[in-house]
Amino acid sequence: xxxxxxxxxxxxxxxxxxxxxxxxxxxxxxxxxxxxxxxxxxxxxxxxxxxxxxxxxxxxxxxxxxxxxxxxxxxxxxxxxxxxxxxxxxxxxxxxxxxxxxxxxxxxxxxxxxxxxxxxxxxxxxxxxxxxxxxxxxxxxxxxxxxxxxxxxxxxxxxxxxxxxxxxxxxxxxxxxxxxxxxxxxxxxxxxxxxxxxxxxxxxxxxxxxxxxxxxxxxxxxxxxxxxxxxxxxxxxxxxxxxxxxxxxxxxxxxxxxxxxx
Numbered sequence: 226x227x228x229x230x231x232x233x234x235x236x237x238x239x240x241x242x243x244x245x246x247x248x249x250x251x252x253x254x255x256x257x258x259x260x261x262x263x264x265x266x267x268x269x270x271x272x273x274x275x276x277x278x279x280x281x282x283x284x285x286x287x288x289x290x291x292x293x294x295x296x297x298x299x300x301x302x303x304x305x306x307x308x309x310x311x312x313x314x315x316x317x318x319x320x321x322x323x324x325x326x327x328x329x330x331x332x333x334x335x336x337x338x339x340x341x342x343x344x345x346x347x348x349x350x351x352x353x354x355x356x357x358x359x360x361x362x363x364x365x366x367x368x369x370x371x372x373x374x375x376x377x378x379x380x381x382x383x384x385x386x387x388x389x390x391x392x393x394x395x396x397x398x399x400x401x402x403x404x405x406x407x408x409x410x411x412x413x414x415x416x417x418x419x420x421x422x423x424x425x426x427x428x429x430x431x432x433x434x435x436x437x438x439x440x441x442x443x444x445x446x447x448x449x450x451x452x453x454x455x456x457x458x459x460x461x462x463x464x465x466x467x468x469x470x471x472x473x474x475x476x477x478x479x480x481x482x483x484x485x486x487x
Contacts, residue, residue, distance in 0.1 A: 231290055236285055237269055238270040239267060240267070240268050241267055244263070244265065255276065260278070261278055290313055291314070291316065294310065364400075381487065382435075384413065384414055384439065384440075385414070385436075386485060387414070387416065388478050388481050388482055388485075389417060390420075391418065392419070392421065394422060395419075398419055398427050399427065409433065412435050413431045414431075416428045418477060420474055422467075424455060425467050426450055426468075428446050428463070429462060430442060442459060442464035443459055443460065445481060446464040450466045452480055453468030454469045455467050455468020
């Protein structure tokens, strides 16, 4: 619509008015961009489309602008958006850049440009499905490992103790801990470590069970986190920490086993 107006309006009107007269004639719509100072203000009118009080620099003829493009918007406050616009030669340059991005993208997919939205949607849907499948497989691997599939899981006086290294980030480790400690019928102390993003340690117990009565996650974390040159904190049933020495992760997990006499 803005580009249509640019093509329709021949000239803008600029007049100097007394502020009181301008307020009476146009109201507070004049000050959408902020109120200028002084008793006399310059009023810029673009045909019947808009009128504003502004002391800035303006074209006499909108056609001199060429065209405009909105490239993005940012929130200024609730209900107020700031539009970022390019015009004239900058708008042409932006259009060329967008065309080049489109060309490169369709070349990557090996499709025609009109097929891009449908292809992108299909790939995104497949990616989400694959991610869910991977998460399911990761959970199954954890289940197998902690049910006696290897030496990551131990049983001590009615408590399952899991000490293992994970390939996941903090989000994935948190999900694994939740799965390991969710079942109250299987009291569990879980100690997970990861090298992703530096040394990471997370410890949790099944709440309101003998696991949480016997073991304090924060105390355990404080004893083993120095081995990855780190620290951390939390609450008795859940603690996490990080360090600058991921190579010390094996030592930290082995120290946990020694403390727990596994």
